[in-house]
Amino acid sequence: MFSELSPETKEFIEYMVSNGNLDLISKTGKRGGAFATFIGTEKAPFIFANSVGIPNDIRVLAHEAGHAFQFYMNRNTQIPEYISPTSDATEIHSFTMERFVWPWMELFFEKDTDKYKYCHLTEAFILMPWANAIDEFQHYLYDHPSQTMDERKAKWREIERIYMPEKDYDGNEFLERGGSFYQISHLFETPFYFIDYDLAHNCAVQLWIRYNENREEGWNDFLNICRVGDSESLVEIINRARLQSPFDDGSLRYIIEYVDRWVEQFDDQKY
Structure with missing residues (x-):
């Protein structure tokens, strides 16, 4: 999906997968919710979710990927506060x-x-x-x-x-x-x-x-x-x-x- 959307999202998703920056599946003992964050030491986004096989899982993945992709496009900024908008x-x-x-x-x-x-x-x-x-x-x-x-x-x-x-x-x-x-x-x-x-x-x-x-x-x-x-x-x-x-x-x-x-x-x- 992301590989076909654009060259930029293809690069993004390949980076996320190869670096293990996706934790999407729900499991025992895992905290609830979903979010995207930026790991400053790696200059990389990370997506956390709790997919259980329901339709909303796809929406949540796309939603958090939107945040993470935006982080990824700003990962090399020299001003950390500029990585993500308010x-x-x-x-x-x-x-x-x-x-x-x-x-x-x-x-x-x-x-x-x-x-x-x-x-x-x-x-x-x-x-x-x-x-x-x-x-x-x-x-x-x-x-x-x-x-x-x-x-x-x-x-x-x-x-x-x-x-x-x-x-x-x-x-x-x-x-x-x-x-x-x-x-x-x-x-x-x-x-x-x-x-x-x-x-x-x-x-x-x-x-x-x-x-x-x-x-x-x-x-x-x-x-x-x-x-x-x-x-x-x-x-x-x-x-x-x-x-x-x-x-x-x-x-x-x-x-x-x-x-x-x-x-x-x-x-x-x-x-």
Whole structure:
């Protein structure tokens, strides 16, 4: 898959395999989760995952490979802080790679390939209202530090009803009073990070659209932003990739209209 995607990813994956920088299979005693990191002493990326033979394993591998490939393209930088972008930009590379490997999904999903693509693409947009709700709630928390826990719960439930009116807690008192935000670890561990997923999805889908229309242009634009690492800001990276800024009015409409036309070719009742 990566060997055929481009000469750059071929070199990357051959390096990762030959140097043992992939730990992908779940096993007893192994910590959970998945991530890509950079080993400074080796000037090399490393991918850690817990594949168990489910469809999401492929998405996770492509996602972490997007991060790792971006590290690899910056491995020889003289400024360590420039190896990886800050959190507001770094997910662009991972979400884009998830979609750039779609031409090889038939190797894994065979007759269910269209189902995988449909679900994969639409999930990004299903996530957007939730991410926006979380971001608005975080602003409320930091703007009102003296609010009681009951007031915070009430505010979260109010925001939930705005962004996700379809939520039905079937009379569960704890959840109806706004207790569901306890499950969102980002609120406690990485404040204001969650909205970065929405910004990255916006950019990644734009790159996927360009890749569909002109594979060479799409790949070169992606490669260009991989090479700059953290030497440029989010806005500069967006401009370098020739993308419409997610902060501009109408940027989401353009994406939604394209995606809407794309999903119409599928019978979603089958999925």
